Amino acid sequence: MHLSHWRRLGLVGALALLCSVVAATDIRLPDHYEFDATLAVPFQARAGQFPIRIDFDYPGAGAHTQAGWKVEVLSPAGGVVFEDVGIATLQQGRGSAVGRWNGLGTGGRRLPAGYYTVRLRAVPMVALAGDAALTVRQRVDKALALFADEVVEQRLDVMLGQVPRARLTPMRPLPTGAVSAAAIGAAPARQTLVAATGGLPYTIYYGNLHSQTNHSDGGTPVASCGGAEVPQAGTYGPADAYAMMQTQAGGDFLLTSEHNHMYDGSTGTNTSASPSTANALFSSGLTAAASYRSAHPQFLALYGTEWGVISNGGHLNILNPDGLANWGYNSSNQLIGTVATVKSDYAGLYAVMKARGWLGQFNHPASSGQFQINGVALAYDANGADVMVLAEVLNSSAFSTNTSMTESGRSSYEAAWNTLLEAGYRLAPASNQGNHCANWGLSFTNRTGVLLPSGTALTPAAFFDALRARRAFATEDRTAQLVLTANGHVMGEVFSNTGPLTLQALYASTSGQSVQRVQFFEGVPGRNGTVTQLAEGSASYTFTPTPGKHFYYVKVTQADGLRLWSAPVWVDQSGSPPADTVPPSVTASETGSSGTITLSATASDNVGVSKVEFLIDGVLVGTDTTAPYALTYDSTALSNGSHTLVARAYDAAGNVGTSAAVTFSVSNTAADTTPPTVNASETGSSGTITLSATASDNVGVSKVEFLVDGVLKGTVFTPPYTLALNSTTLSDGSHTLVARAYDAAGNVGTSSAVAFTISNASAAVERIVNGGFEAGSSSWTASTGVITSDSTYPAKAGSWKAWLDGYGSSHTDSLYQTLSIPSGITRATLSFWLRVDSSETTTTTAYDTLKVQLRDSAGNVLTTLATYSNLNKGSSYVQRSFDVTAWKGRTVRVYFLGVEDASNATSFLIDEVSLKTQ
Template sequence: MKTSSFTSSLAWTRCFVFAAASFLHLAAGAAPTAAPHEHQEFEAMLAAPYHGENRAEARTFTLSFDYPGLQGRRSVHWRLELVAPDGRQVARWQGQATLSGRPLDVPVRWQGRVANRPPAPGVYKVRLRAASGSEEVEQAWDIAVGSLPAPALPSFAPLPGRRGQLQAAPAPGALPYTVYYGNLHSQTRDSDGGGALDACRGAQDPQTAPFGPDAAFPYARAHGLDMLMVSEHNHMYDGSDGTRADADPAAARVLYQTGLQTARAFNEAHKDFLALYGMEWGVISNGGHLNIFNSDELLGWEKNGKGELLADTLTPRNDYGALYSLMRQRGWIGQFNHPSLKDQFKVNGVPLAYTADGDEAMALCEVMNSTAFSTNDKEGETRRSNFEAACNKLLEAGYHLAFSSNQDNHCANWGASYTNRTAVLLPAGAALSRDSFVAALKARRVFATMDKASQLIFTANGRLMGERFDNRGPLQLSVQFANGAGRTAATVAIMEGVPGRNGMVTQMASAAVVSIVPSAGPHFYYAKLTQDDGKVLWSAPVWVDQAAD
């Protein structure tokens, strides 16, 4: 690593932009047309220890860079900033590194001082901005500095969990829901996942890995998950990352239907688990990935050499407005996967653009992922990405979204690479099924957690997170938390925004219970809680239309 000046003209944004380099996948028969490799991309992640070392504030931040499939060398320019609670930048490091086909970690040491003095206590933000060529990534995490008082939390009767999380039966006065923990983003050999852990080094060539959905569902269940979504890339059902001229449309459609049937059969045999099979629609280059959870139709745009559609239903590539309209018409529900602030989910040329159809169809936004190519099967993966800024931009655009936290597994460790989960609340006594799951997503009864043993419930005047309602007069917001492994809350933040404003989400309060009188008009609020070990939970928002007095 060599320290250097940083080019100030770089337009820093958070993104997951993939390289536009073409690649040719040769297979028996005809070769596919050239297309950007879905996972040949610049990756940058930040690990920021929440607490300092040995009661001091000093700690080492780790910057992780990679470019899967890289041939040759690529330069990386990076800048790391430490931002105080009042928004001032109080420290900065910058440098450059060279990628040459292997992951690269760059340690950055902070001695725990600001202007050669002990820093004032508070919650600081560590922000990484990195670029390689035209690709840019931004990551940010909070850290605790100094001795911070633990937030006072209201008493909370935890929700029962399906398979032993927290308590097995409702406590007196508990909300009438059961919480289910799952991973709602993963791949198998039906597209570019399913690689054996001892050989998995990234995305697999489509349909070549040893493990399919028939292996993924029992693996996830055996590792304690309540739900697994196998979300295969919709344009890989011809067995390529491009388009095979000799592809058989019937074979592509049959493969998708076989995956659906595998999920149905597993659910029938295991009533305590929800196997979901569907698609991750779209491409990253000038596009964006999203999951569709409940489509029995394979959607696509690719055609073989005879002009035959390699899917059930035609959906034009990168036309998100048309896709949202079709999803709303069909009753399909979706999730924005690892959203970028730049050049993704465009409608009429506008990234992260709002449409009424999209608002109806899209229910979730991934706020955090563990790295897609992890081979860790002990829940110890340290490489993680944060997408809260892009999710907030979608909320400010007007979308009604709950946060999710997934793993995007491409290796055969479905749900086991880290402790993060998406938690879904089903009515007490309701069967765990695709229908009840979709109903919960439509109600946004969801929270995202980096700790599978934790619960976060957020209410507004007693109304549960995910609800939309009119209000007059005071609004009491309440954050409720529980952990089944002895962890406690270190900090609480109540975040506030305005749907349709296209502005910035800001922190409104640092207490777990607050009473306010909002200004007239629409608002949304959500809770963000950090545990004493630095793991974060995000509630779904509540949406309030405040009447004028």
């Protein structure tokens, strides 16, 4: 919980409220201990499901701190069609939650195909007196309201069903920097390429503009990197970061942005700090960057500072500092730096930056509470508008330890970027990694792309000139390019226009990716309003803007779900267009006959549709201002029987078009009050036992819970309702099983108690939990999508299995479970069933491999038990077995690592994993 909470509540009142639960040490937190949450959801359904993962990172968490979360799925019209809530336990400041959306709406109703938004809101919380009487939903809603300034909101768009792809012809890729060209197979700058649009005279350089080393709280080796790292205690410095970004991550540039207040070796202020020591460390960073540039002219090494603290204002990067800006003073009243700035005074900082010629980037900006001036968050400042040139729209997880560019935890800040643009800032988007661990550029494939005039050397001066021109784009795919043009002007430009304006999205991929979605957005600088979608579906859009100032940018979503954002163009539209007297044309349709129904319309106009109204039986029930025009409506507000829908479309000139009337019927049934019926059974008396249930309901069963001796052991959401349980977690003797079944209306049915007996005294003991994966990812740690019930390949038993690789492109998947092998056993045997399916035709070369390993709890390889490959392909499962007695008395990871090359898919299918000891 941040100190800002207790400022609002009053510290005395907060302590009185929490004294029975939380110690004072859990309340007072220093700067840099902020709460964060990331959301991971696949763009397209996997086996009919959208698996959802939420990761929480809260270095300031006390022993009683939890993370409350709410996930909502929003329809294209903005209505909530699915909701899930929960409270996650945090251990050492970290935690996670998982769920899945089955693509259906409330009550199991089928939803129309389209783009839906998964919205996460998460907040830190503690158990308050009286909360025991509240439901989980009530507790989470209470925390979201009470601690609104700490709420983290994340949004991801997903595609439900088959949606037509956007009409876009990729351009020929522009040349890229020599380092990234070698890494991603792009055209290096020395080649001359002409884009399909007639040629753009630019070379693209890819890199990241946000990272830390041991000059502040970064540079910790991946194996030991955890969360909030100790300032200046890391192993690696700026030169190490530059080398890794260039040689391993294949980037053209890297900015190490050290926290300005940590040059004294603390997260606050070290009153015994030596200013000369702090300033010498800062100067050594500038020297390290210059030396690396001199030795590696194809790579741009940059050294900057990350100014501010999130919990007391917000972080921003100073990209080109020539002195250390700080607010801290030692006990002799000496500034620990060279440039005095006041903590959290952003207007003052902007003035200093302008006077010194410094450029800035807003780092992971929150939609509220940060970068305040006179109490206004994300406030406009004239000096700030001159010096701030970038805003992050996406970061991969700052404390990721991933080194294969497959990190699933990523945070989006597009909403805050839009707010800053509407306030009047001219900001290009950036996509960075914020690396604190020693994996610079390696956690994911996201990059910031910067356009330099072709033939210009990659120097700090040329690079910062490109940023001043806002010629940059943000991408999650380092092999993709996106440039926006408008009547021949390139993104970043400010220009005047009269008459029609054509926006053109120029997209290219060097890895063969295709585009699913293209969205153009529009806003007004200084309006402090809302950025809205202007058009969708095509790479080009022509229209005549209304007179006045506007900005426009384009967002592209690839078929693999990875996104790109262009820098905006800023347009001052003048001239009066001819009077519009042509009304829009519009047709209406309705889907559904009960519960939530969907009202839809298609509308077009010679200039543009401004809004569509929906009327049922002549009464206005809703309005939509963006295509596709649709809204959801609760049909229980209507009587059962026949009704009439009419849509009215308006254009900016006030012309109105009315659709023909559409007749539809409503038939709603009474509320469901019937609980499910459920019976329970148990199989086995030692090792892994199976808890089973049969459940039925008049509408549908939503989940089944299994309780042993009154303690919840697991939940299953889909039939067959079975749960594997390690019987060694129970004492030998008699136990009782009860199953509880729920339906969507909240009705609960409880089974009769079933008695069963456990006897593990002389039997072999199963150490693997959920070895058949029938409980999904429970007890396993796996790459996204590995544990699945996809029916493409059958499981060895049951419905679930682990499926590694099978993409037909360069890909790495991993799967492991951590367990302890007791020291007193006489034998330990690891076994599993493996099927290898491959499109490779070779009989001699192992292109794609699966390694079976034992690793220690830090991830270090103890032994590789076997390596399988495409040469082991077959049409059936084969059991593999290994004696692992030699590792008794150790805590190990049973680890499967699948690595696939760039062509011809190989799938490694694993089921019924077991490690038994005797």
